[in-house]
Amino acid sequence: VEVHADSPIRTLRDLIETAKSNKGKLNYASAGPGNTSHLAVELFKLTLGIDMTHVPYKGSGPAITAILGREVDLMFDAVGSSLAQIQAGKFRAIAVTTAARAAVLPNVPTVIESGVPGFDVSVWYGVFAAAGTPQPIVQRLNAEFIRAMNVPEVRKQIESSGYQVVGSTPAELDAHVRAEIPRWARVVKAAGVTAQ
Template identity: 40%
Template structure:
């Protein structure tokens, strides 16, 4: 029995040393970082500087691989199928992780089981904006105006099942409104029709909508974060306007395939936090209105699961679907 216990202890010690060696050796070749969206999108704002930073600090190339399609599902599925060795990673917005499972039928993977969260990179609030010709100047006036239209009032979004769409549906549900959803193929065409007065309101991230707010071409009504944005200090949160249920963010996170060794996950997380505390990333955070999110994989995992539960309920209550 003593011999068995001694053998078990030696085996455990050997496994610990082995895992430590894996982390110490990683990376010893190029790391492929899949971004499941077209080049130049919001995910790239975090992904490309991050890849450049880790390439410089670790001495191996981190290559951004934009694989768009299927609302982020195609590129995400490629990461799920990859070897869990730390050489294929994912940087994506929240949709394929916490929204798509509730609005797409027959998804080929379960992001909560098939991916390992490493770190949240950026988290920016959404802004409810209106065409300046709309008579409503604040949230109370807007709600009264929508109610007066008795179901004929519409809102735009960047597409079915996006955070922008479901945040509007949450607003619809909480305030018992009857707004009609008009989905677009991306934020740019939706904003174009908002500016042209063809659609009265929409939710969008501060990243996408700030230039049009600054130019005065759209009017900000309320912001969906838990505190005011430094980019929009005069715009109240929904909570300040009396609707605390509306808290929503466009967030962009870093993931690996499930079963990637924890030692490798922790090393990537450590290098990522160094990058997030750098002056270069501080500038990106300031430009996008994101707070510093240097966090552990464990806390990011809790956040991801909470987001999935939240948006699953909104999708079910609203009947939102892509298929």
């Protein structure tokens, strides 16, 4: 969760109080409708019963530019997308949405630590194969991707960009996807998000 470095919003509690006392007046950027940066804020709004105005952009780059230009007040963005702005002192990270603190931002509290129990949103990537792909091929692909992600140079590059390497089995990825679908379907429905 990030704001411009000059924003009067210094903590997540400040953000919540400002949103409550200025219903719908805070503008938040997203990388586009239905993107994690959009849906995470919609979940946050639903969880807390607050209102903020969505300003969608065509990707994180234009959304980041909007924060730099003070066209919007905040954004929930993947750490990797905004890390350079945070490290340069142009953005202030006020919380991370994952259950654990980000290794590259160890002094930034989580949303949970900031007083919103159970709030855990992460950007994640998975590798998928076509339905019906033979299991030996799926297992081999899984093993090779895990091996590649654990090459020290690759792992270091990924982690220094603000991401975590989490290898799993095809069954674990399937279970994760199946758990995410109803969670986000509820948010999409409640927020009235439509495909664009």
